[in-house]
Every structure is written in C-alpha cells, then in structure tokens.
Amino acid sequence: MSVVSVQVDGNVEFISVLLDTPESAPYLKKDRSVKVLFKEMEVAVTTQKDLDISIENRIAGKIVDVEKGVLLSRLTIETKIGQIIAILSTLSAGQMGLAEKMNVMIMVKMNEIILAP
Numbered sequence: 783m784s785v786v787s788v789q790v791d792g793n794v795e796f797i798s799v800l801l802d803t804p805e806s807a808p809y810l811k812k813d814r815s816v817k818v819l820f821k822e823m824e825v826a827v828t829t830q831k832d833l834d835i836s837i838e839n840r841i842a843g844k845i846v847d848v849e850k851g852v853l854l855s856r857l858t859i860e861t862k863i864g865q866i867i868a869i870l871s872t873l874s875a876g877q878m879g880l881a882e883k884m885n886v887m888i889m890v891k892m893n894e895i896i897l898a899p
Contacts, residue, residue, distance in 0.1 A: 783799065783803070785797060786799075796839050797838045797839060798892050799892045800897065820894050825866065825867070826889040827870060827887070833889075837890070841887070843860055843866065844886070848880060850872050853872060856869050857880065
C-alpha cells in the first residue's frame with residue numbers, strides 16, 4: 783500500500799492511496815505520466831474556501847452550468863485544470879443555493895482517486 787502524490791498541469795496536486803507501490807506498478811514511479819480519474823458522484827462541493835475537513839484533494843472553481851433534475855443535479859465547474867463535473871442531490875444543491883457564476887471548492891477523498899497508466 784502507498785500514498786502517491788501527482789501534479790496535474792503543474793498547478794494542482796492530487797493525493798491517492800493505492801494498493802500498489804512504485805515497486806509493484808512501474809507507472810507509479812516518479813516522473814511517469816499517469817491519468818487521474820474519479821467519479822462525478824465522488825466530488826464534494828462547498829462554498830466555504832477554508833473548510834476544516836479531512837478531504838485532501840481540493841480545487842477552487844466557478845460553477846459554469848447547473849442542470850437540476852428531480853433527484854440529482856449536475857454541476858459543471860471551471861477550475862485551473864479544466865472543467866470538472868460534480869453530481870449531487872438536488873436537495874443539497876438547493877439548500878446550498880448553488881448557481882452559475884458561484885465560486886466553490888471541490889473536494890475528492892484520496893481513496894476515491896484512481897491512477898491509471
């Protein structure tokens with residue numbers, strides 16, 4: 783098991799916990815290119831910039847689109863590494879007052895980050 787740090791576009795660091803190690807999976811060695819993946823449903827959204835919470839991976843962004851459904855809402859968030867999609871309950875989106883042009887912080891737990899060669 784290992785904790786791996788990955789730089790995305792030289793601006794953002796993602797931390798992932800993996801069963802593999804750089805010794806058992808060569809694509810995890812330093813200076814190798816990897817894909818950073820996570821599910822849209824695993825993205826937490828907050829309007830608080832300095833939220834004290836134990837989620838390691840955070841990126842500031844601005845909501846550019848909100849698609850509200852009966853149960854779920856889809857947010858498109860522009861960040862310094864590109865657009866990120868977050869899917870959350872429409873109830874939560876409404877309670878938070880999430881709307882286009884709002885500044886938000888997206889967060890993804892390290893155990894939800896997938897690294898692929």
